[in-house]
Amino acid sequence: MISSSINENDIEVELEELNQLSQAILTKYGYDFTNYAQSSFKRRIIMVLKKNSIKSVGLLIQKIVQDPKFFEQFVTDITVNTTELFRDPSFFRVVREELLPILSNRPEFNIWHAACSTGEEVISMAILLKEEGLWEKAKIYATDINTAVLKKAAEARYPLRNWELFKQNYSNTNPKGKLEDYCEIKDNEIQFDKDLIKNVRFKQHDLAVDQHFFKFDFILCRNVMIYFNQKLQNRVFELLHNSLFLGGYLALGAKESLIWCKIADKFAAFNENEKIYKKIKL
Amino acid sequence: MANEKKMWEIIVIGGSAGSFSVVSKILEKVPRNLSVPIVLCLHRLKDKREGFKEALEIKSNIPVREPCDKDKIEKGVAYLAPSNYHLLIESKEIFALSTTELVQYSRPSIDVLFESAADTYKGGVLGLLLSGANRDGALGMSRIKSKGGFTIVQDPKDASMPTMPAAAIETTTIDLVLDTSNLVSFFANIEKNLFIHAAS
Incomplete structure (x- = not known):
């Protein structure tokens, strides 16, 4: 027994x-x-x-x-809504130092935060773009399955308990300013300057059922695929591939991989460590 | 031989403060031709992505890998839960990762790994819980036990942080309580033990 x-x-x-x-x-x-x-x-x-x-x-x-x-x-x-400002600072450092210089050569470029949740990554990216002088050039979409989190993302307000973590992450991205430059603290909350995200279009989109809606130079879809089985991952990778210009870039989470999926050969590693891939085939 | 069937299909090990040297000694002694996978969930710093796997690998007799999402589960390999992710057993073939809330103040959490292992492998799980300063892993051990698996803890008297193994002893039935040297010899003889315990 x-x-x-x-x-x-x-x-x-x-x-x-x-x-x-x-x-x-x-x-x-x-x-x-x-x-x-x-x-x-x-x-x-x-x-x-x-x-x-x-x-x-x-x-x-x-x-x-x-x-x-x-x-x-x-x-x-x-739906999982745990994220942080500058999650994986080394990723944002590579975006700042290696990817944005390439995008800056394009007259303008489009960025998609796929499954953006409460928007911490959108704010992080906007701060990078500001600091690299590229904010004006970027057209940004941020989507999620969940309209409630989109509303939160548009408010750009986060609990103060995250402050130390946010500051520490930001300081590891080779920043050009101080985090305080972009936000103010009141009533136990961190309120980011809404001007940061005034060029962001928030839109409801379900990766599991919806189609592509625009073409992008850079798609961030980090720690989203982990919640899908391999069948759905293949569908979503195809959708993201269709949504990228040739020569566009796709960023995944630190422990996500393209290797086994059907369209792996249509991408080349741009930075394998930070899981940034470039679309090299239609 | 009636008891040719292996008792366990997977070994899961959880540890926190004070567990590194014990894990390291176990990996040093496990046989190179180990016929089951080992999955490790050790509490670790979230902002230190590199170095831990490498440190374990130095002495390990089997390969140590940090799985990516949906990676295959292979026998004879020690898998280490990556920093800032929960590691789950998605099926007997593959892992899954998640970034959901901390469980017992931890991500990766031992409970999350152990519970998903028990749900997938039922009685085929050997769970080991080592030194640690919090209660993560106790509910996971309880799930392993209730699905018919086998539970071992490091003797709290031998552990540099007794809280974790003690919490498991309080929470559920523990089949074996072993000190470090007995743990190491249990795992050195793991291939034999897989069958001996099937017979008993």
């Missing part, structure tokens, strides 16, 4: 139930979670069940189908 102590917080969720949930959402609302990576998706679902004291996935499906307001909150909870 196997002795066991069942933790009362342990909620069992079977893969089959996750499939039923995703199918119900797709049918009712058109959001497609069917090809999300199952290990992390399952953790998110368990978190939602606990948060709302719902006892089973079956009951969750009922609530989602009956209550569109609840579903809106569900989308916010289920």
Whole structure:
């Protein structure tokens, strides 16, 4: 006999139930979670069940189908919105020192933050562009599946508890100014200068179902693919490839890789360490 | 032989403060032809991406890799959770990473790795929890146990930080409590142990 102590917080969720949930959402609302990576998706679902004291996935499906307001909150909870200003400072240093000098040779250029979440990366990029004198040249789109986080991103306001982390990250990008130059602190919040993002178009876009909508010189899609299974990753890589000009650049998260995906041969590594790739074939 | 079937398909090891030297000694002694994968989740500084894997590799008898998202899980390799990501077992074939919230103040979190391993491999998991100053890993060990896996902790008296193994002992049934030298010899003989424990 196997002795066991069942933790009362342990909620069992079977893969089959996750499939039923995703199918119900797709049918009712058109959001497609069917090809999300199952290990992390399952953790998110368990978190939602606990948060709302719902006892089973079956009951969750009922609530989602009956209550569109609840579903809106569900989308916010289920999509991952942990990011920071200048996450991976070494990445931003390479963008500053190696990539932007190349883009600066183009008369103007387009940047897409794909799945931008609450916008920390958008602010980070805007600060880089300002400091490198390229802000005026850039046309920027920032998209996410979740309209609630887009609203937050447009407000450019973050909790003060992140201040030390933000400052430390920024200081490791070879900055040309001080972070204080771009924001002010009031009421326990960091309010960035909204002028920084006045040329940014925020737009709802679901990488899992929507098509490409513009052509870009540089796409940032960092730590997004990790939440998708390989089938969906292939779809999204194709979408990003179609959205890039020939000679355009794609940035992934530090531990994401293009290597095994179908269109890998259409990209060349620009900086393998920081996961920046260049589109070399149509 | 009725017990030819291997008891465990994967070894997961969690550790925090004070665990590095123990992990290092274990990797030094595991056989080169190890027939299962080892997956390590060791608490580490988030802004130090390089150096940890290399430090472990110096003495290790098997290759040490930091997996990228959806990388294959191969036997005979020690995988180290990368800094600032949770490492999860997506299926018996591949890993997945995530950047979700800290769990037990940690990313990578031992609970996250252990729970996903238990969910995927059920009873086929051997979990080892080492020295550490917080409670990460206790719930993960509990999940391993409830799915029928095998649990080992470093003896809190032997650990430089006893909190973590002690928390696991408090939380769930631990099959073996071993000090460093016994841990090292257990893993030096791991291929035999995989079968001996299947018979017992």
